[in-house]
Amino acid sequence: MLEDPSGVITIVDHKTAAKAYSTRDLNENFQATVYSMAARANGLAHRELLFRFDCLIKTKTPKFEIVYTSRTQEDGTRASRKIMAVWEGIEKGVFIPNTGSWKCSGCGYQSACEQWLEGGQ
Ligand code: SF4
Numbered sequence: 097m098l099e100d101p102s103g104v105i106t107i108v109d110h111k112t113a114a115k116a117y118s119t120r121d122l123n124e125n126f127q128a129t130v131y132s133m134a135a136r137a138n139g140l141a142h143r144e145l146l147f148r149f150d151c152l153i154k155t156k157t158p159k160f161e162i163v164y165t166s167r168t169q170e171d172g173t174r175a176s177r178k179i180m181a182v183w184e185g186i187e188k189g190v191f192i193p194n195t196g197s198w199k200c201s202g203c204g205y206q207s208a209c210e211q212w213l214e215g216g217q
């Protein structure tokens with residue numbers, strides 16, 4: 097986290113990505129929303145907050161990009177509602193496979209997941 101002379105706080109995250117972030121990627125990045133929520137909940141509620149991604153883009157000729165986004169209180173409220181809905185599902189034992197995830201290839205539940213998708217328990 098950085099603070100500039102005018103008092104603006106910037107949360108910085110370092111990323112590698114296969115392609116440059118689009119405006120949509122930036123606006124909808126859930127991690128940026130949750131980090132901003134955490135910063136506000138930990139004493140920065142009344143400070144101007146920015147979120148910065150320092151991205152190494154792994155294209156044929158790699159490049160480094162610095163991109164900014166920000167989140168409002170309303171973005172936090174929307175994220176909280178999603179988080180609470182997911183938590184409610186977990187408590188009720190609702191687990192929906194996210195088979196497009198990059199985590200699947202190394203996941204220890206892969207065979208159980210496949211079995212469930214094919215109609216098993
Ligand atoms: S294989 Fe693992 S990461 Fe992929 S959907 Fe199933 S449980 Fe989730």
